[in-house]
Amino acid sequence: MRMYDVISKKKAGLELTEEEIRFFIDGFTCGDIPDYQASALLMAICFQGMTSIETAYLTNCMAKSGDMVDLSAIPGVKVDKHSTGGVGDKTSLIAGPIVAACGVPVAKMSGRGLGHTGGTVDKLESIPGLETSIDKESFFSIVRDAGISIIGQSGNIAPADKRLYALRDVTATVDNISLIASSIMSKKLAAGSNAILLDVKTGSGAFMKTMDGSVSLAKEMVSIGEHMGRRMAALITDMDTPLGNAIGNSLEVIEAVETLRGAGPDDLTSVCVELAANMLELAGIGSIERCRELSRKAIGSGEALRRLKVMAAAQGGDVSVLDDTSRFDKPEVKSLFRAKLDGYISHMDTEMCGIASVALGAGRMRKEDPIDYAAGIILRRKTGASVQVGDVIAELCSSEDSKLVEAEKILEGAVLISAEQPTAAPPILAKVTIDKTEYYH
Numbered sequence: 001m002r003m004y005d006v007i008s009k010k011k012a013g014l015e016l017t018e019e020e021i022r023f024f025i026d027g028f029t030c031g032d033i034p035d036y037q038a039s040a041l042l043m044a045i046c047f048q049g050m051t052s053i054e055t056a057y058l059t060n061c062m063a064k065s066g067d068m069v070d071l072s073a074i075p076g077v078k079v080d081k082h083s084t085g086g087v088g089d090k091t092s093l094i095a096g097p098i099v100a101a102c103g104v105p106v107a108k109m110s111g112r113g114l115g116h117t118g119g120t121v122d123k124l125e126s127i128p129g130l131e132t133s134i135d136k137e138s139f140f141s142i143v144r145d146a147g148i149s150i151i152g153q154s155g156n157i158a159p160a161d162k163r164l165y166a167l168r169d170v171t172a173t174v175d176n177i178s179l180i181a182s183s184i185m186s187k188k189l190a191a192g193s194n195a196i197l198l199d200v201k202t203g204s205g206a207f208m209k210t211m212d213g214s215v216s217l218a219k220e221m222v223s224i225g226e227h228m229g230r231r232m233a234a235l236i237t238d239m240d241t242p243l244g245n246a247i248g249n250s251l252e253v254i255e256a257v258e259t260l261r262g263a264g265p266d267d268l269t270s271v272c273v274e275l276a277a278n279m280l281e282l283a284g285i286g287s288i289e290r291c292r293e294l295s296r297k298a299i300g301s302g303e304a305l306r307r308l309k310v311m312a313a314a315q316g317g318d319v320s321v322l323d324d325t326s327r328f329d330k331p332e333v334k335s336l337f338r339a340k341l342d343g344y345i346s347h348m349d350t351e352m353c354g355i356a357s358v359a360l361g362a363g364r365m366r367k368e369d370p371i372d373y374a375a376g377i378i379l380r381r382k383t384g385a386s387v388q389v390g391d392v393i394a395e396l397c398s399s400e401d402s403k404l405v406e407a408e409k410i411l412e413g414a415v416l417i418s419a420e421q422p423t424a425a426p427p428i429l430a431k432v433t434i435d436k437t438e439y440y441h
Contacts, residue, residue, distance in 0.1 A: 003027065003037045010044040018057040025061040029160045035167055042164075042173040050178040055220060056227035058178070062186035063228075065160035069109075069136075069192035074143050076105050077283040080193035081275060082184065084208065084217070085117035086201040087354035088242035091272050092120045092150060093256035094264075097307040098276035100147030101298035102291075104283040107143045108150045109157065109191045113363045116205070116354030118252065121152045122363075126250040126328070126373035130317030146310040158186040180207075181220035188225070195231035195282035198222070199275060202429065203240030205350025211236070211429065218432040226434045231282045236430040237271055241383045242353050243427075244268035248362040248376015248397065254325040260305035267427045273299075274428050331374040331397035335404040337411050339387040344421040348383050352414035356407040360398040372399050377407075384424045387417060 006020050024041060027033035050058065071078045079099060083089055096106045110132075113119030121132045132152040134142075142149035161183050168174045188196050198221055201207070202214035218234035225232035237243075244265045246255040258264050259272060276298075277291035285291055298304040305322075313319045321327045357363060361372030378395040381387060393415060396404050431438045 003033050003041075007037065007040045007044060010041060010048055013048045015051050016054055016057075018061075021054065021057045022061045025058070025065055025160050029065045029163060038164070038167055039171045039173070042168060042171060042179070045179065046173050046176045049176075052220070052223045052227070055178040055182055056224050059182040059185045059189065059224045060228055062158050062160040062164070062182060063189040066156040066158055066190065067154055068190050069154075069157075071107050071140075071192040073140050074105050074107060076103075077195060078105050078107050078193040079195040079197065079279045079283045080106070080108055080188060080191060081197045081199060081279055082188055083199040084184070084201050084206065086239040086243060087116065087118070087205040087350045087357070088244045088247045088252065088268075089118065089201070089239075090120075090123060090244065090246070090252040090256045090268075091199065091275055093123065093253065093308065094259050094268070094272040094304075095275040095279065096148050096150060097260065097304040097311070098272065098295050098298045099279045099283075100307040101301075101303040102276075102280055102285065102294045103147070104280055104285065105143050106148040106150075107139065107191075107193065108148070109153045109187075110150055111153055116351050116358060116363070118247070118249070118354075118357075118363060120150060122371055123249045123252050124150060124312075124317075126253055127312055127317040127321060130312055131315050134315060142311060142314045146314055147307055148311050149315065150311070151315075153187065157190045161186045177216055177220050180217060181224055185221050185224045189228055189230070193230070195279070196225055197275060197279045197282055198232070198234035200234050200236050200432075201239035202236055203238055203350060204347075205242065205354060206239040215430060215432060215437060219437070222432055222434055232434065233278055233282055234432040235274065235278060235428055236432065238425045238427050238429060239350055240425060241267075241348050242350050242379060243271065245379045245382070246376065247353060247357045247379070248360070249371065249373045250328045251374075251376040251378060251397070254328060257305065257308075257322055257325055260299060260308060261302075262299050271427045278431075329374045331372075332399045333397075333401050333404060335396045335408065336392045337394040337396055337408055339389055339391045339393055339417060341417045342388050343386075343417045343419050345381060345383050345385050345387060345393070345415060346418035346420070346422045347416040349414040352410055353377065356396075356410040356414065359407040359410055360396060360403050361400075375399065375403075384422055386421070
């Protein structure tokens with residue numbers, strides 16, 4: 001088999017076989033197929049597209065290019081959740097413990113933040129002493145004991161995806177639905193869970209900016225997972241406004257704890273209850289109504305918060321900061337971002353809010369950048385709120401005054417105040433399964 005023939009076949013719009021796709025992935029991963037031939041195939045895919053079967057084959061080959069985690073040593077149906085990334089998205093720290101409290105194990109590998117989106121691993125590591133790089137045996141043991149463990153991704157999970165994404169990033173071949181879906185799903189399949197719930201964000205702070213694009217991506221990923229024998233569903237959730245009120249690492253952990261105590265923001269609470277309920281439904285616990293009821297009870301009883309604490313302690317974390325969140329490190333400097341007009345907040349460019357948080361030190365633009373765990377933004381008013389001149393819209397936290405100034409300039413371009421009150425979007429917009437798409441608005 002020659003790579004030339006594989007490229008030529010896709011260029012002509014023909015369907016590639018599993019053998020041809022495996023030949024490409026194996027050869028590219030080990031270095032036998034050069035970047036220029038891989039780039040040619042990627043561009044042919046962008047122009048000609050891939051069928052659902054081709055995409056499933058591609059995802060499976062990418063998943064099997066490295067370690068495949070075997071979770072069979074953990075009893076029960078293992079369920080995972082994946083978010084496509086957003087601002088203020090601390091849902092794994094809330095929905096995961098809720099699911100664990102309901103008796104369904106969550107063995108989750110998460111990533112770090114990059115660009116304007118935060119990462120679950122960075123948020124967890126703001127808990128003093130907590131380790132996210134732990135060996136397999138400890139990981140399994142924690143899941144068995146606590147019902148949940150969240151760790152960083154192994155260095156050898158889907159190495160083909162790492163190489164392909166680096167190439168796509170510099171060859172204008174990122175924005176193909178099949179390539180996006182296979183990139184995400186290869187890592188999820190390699191992580192070993194039986195069921196996967198996808199949280200596909202849509203709006204100004206999301207990778208997919210439009211509803212149509214988000215639904216298309218969700219359908220593609222659900223189809224891939226079902227083809228590979230996983231139980232799948234996807235929720236389309238709003239990211240046209242930051243989720244919750246906190247943006248930043250320890251700030252988001254504090255808000256997660258408040259939510260698990262039953263005192264979280266309404267939008268964050270409703271999204272997390274729905275995510276948890278759908279994870280439980282995928283695990284076969286019962287109807288979605290029953291699973292919502294169980295999720296709310298897990299919060300009300302305090303069991304979900306207890307599971308988070310047990311996990312944190314088992315991974316070396318100082319649980320005293322979860323018992324008393326005032327013990328988290330405080331930012332060295334703060335400032336207040338105030339309204340300069342009377343009216344209503346008609347839009348918050350969520351991506352720019354995330355960039356402002358990064359400017360404060362809460363994120364990284366390069367993988368090697370350090371993180372200030374105490375830095376970030378606390379939103380006091382969000383889209384739809386009435387404001388008068390001087391009202392506090394946000395509190396900015398950082399280690400340097402100069403960073404406060406830079407972030408405030410970014411926020412000035414992110415927050416739009418108008419005379420008319422906008423119609424607020426619901427936090428959950430649609431649900432996608434293999435059989436149908438259900439819209440909630």
